[in-house]
Amino acid sequence: MLRALDIRDMLIIDRLDLQFQPGLNVLTGETGAGKSILLDSLGFVLGWRGRAELVRQGAAQGEVVAEFDLPEGHAAHAVLAEAGLPGGAELILRRINTAEGRKTAWVNDRRCSGEVLRALSDTLIELHGQHDDRGLLNPRGHRAMLDTFAGLDTAMASCRTAWRTLSEAQRALAETRAALDAMRTEEEFLRHAVGELDELDPQPGEDADLDASRRMMQGAEKIRDDVARAQALIGANGAETALGDALRWLESVSDKAEGQLEQPIAALGRALIELGEAQSGVDACLNVLDFNPTDLEHIEERLFAIRALARKHGVASDELGSFAEGLRSKLKALDAGDADLHAREAALKAAQAAYDAAANALSEARKAASARLDAAVMAELAPLKMERAVFATQISEGDPGPEGRDAVAFSVATNPGAPAGPLNKIASGGELSRFLLALKVCLSGDGGDRTMIFDEIDRGVGGATADAVGRRLAALAGEGQVLVVTHSPQVAAQGAHHWRVQKQVEGGATLSTVIPLGPDERVDEIARMVAGDTITEAARAAARALLGA
Structure with a gap:
């Protein structure tokens, strides 16, 4: 509910404090007294796009402050939370416009953008008038009005869930098809590459081992003779025999040397053991160096084959095994692709059936609700002296989406036998206002959390019709708060609170004021x-x- 509006230096208002109340608030005054300035000022603090020059002549800046009461569960709380702004039971909007045109806004003393103000505005204020192109005259909002009237929250939630499932199934199928198509374009390459890799079967570290063996074989002829000579010197005909003879000679006389030979004898024993190990190593080396020349050819062929395959696929030799495993995985996915594709198609079919069922249920509920809404609006039109008019909710098939596939449009025929058409094409100003009011009364449950403003909705009507308009506005205000700008005494008389807007000249300047x-x-x-x-x-x-x- 709009609780207060504080205006400073805006157009012909120097200072104005308004305290609004629940129920029907009426603003009256002569034409040109400044009633529209109040709406312009309210629209300014709510971020609406309006007049470019709002600051009063001679003032450095204009300022508007609007205070709202926010009950628990009000939609504005979600907007505040998303914007990271402080909330609570009270909402204070403040916006300044300098004479140079710079605009600055605050929400609960925190700076914010015009986009945040407009998002809050959608939850706080509902403006209706003869040139209202955001509500009744905009067919894009007609389906939402019908859904609100019908109370289709549960059916809408089911349809949205089914639509999300359908969209995910469509995306999954498209991704599976794209992946399979991409793999099929390289299937021949995959099978050939896997065949090559399987046939060669390279092992981790094999490149290094082969390269070492190859280098050793290439150098074998150069070192084999020296190794063989060394083998002869340390073998049975060389150092081994000499050391053995020396050890035996010393052992044969050690008992007569008074222990002086024990240490040399032990050292020679150890030397013979070390010599035996050396001889074994040399023998092993000679065995390795003694190779068949075809072995070198085989090693070089395998080493070159591994390196060539690594270059071909752009990987290191030691990574060929893991690379091959990746290619095999792709082939497995390709071979299993048809089964996966069939599963995705089945999931899509099921999701489509679920969405069709939810959308059809929503369509049936809308058709039933449209008949009730038409009857309710027609019942409201009679007291508004439009008993001969016909209001109809037309439902046609539109593009499918999360809220079904129905296109909803309100049409009217103002006279018997006249063709029906869109409201803004068929109804005159006064008729349009009454259609709007009748519809809003029928949808009054939707407006309890928002302040509804009707700007000269009674234009073009008078007498008993104006009285009926006033009574309907009063009934609508019983659900919350309604502000009406009016020139009709019948409408004004229905107000619970009444303000007069008037102009006066002070010090040669024309100023507008509002008097309770x-x-x-x-x-x-x-x-x-x-x-x-x-x-x-x-x-x-x-x-x-x-x-x-």
């Missing part, structure tokens, strides 16, 4: 609306009759 009216002042204001500038006792009597006083 007490009971007597209200009689005079409605009398002025009845009689004009000269208020007669008869006009006052008529005003009292309208007020029920």
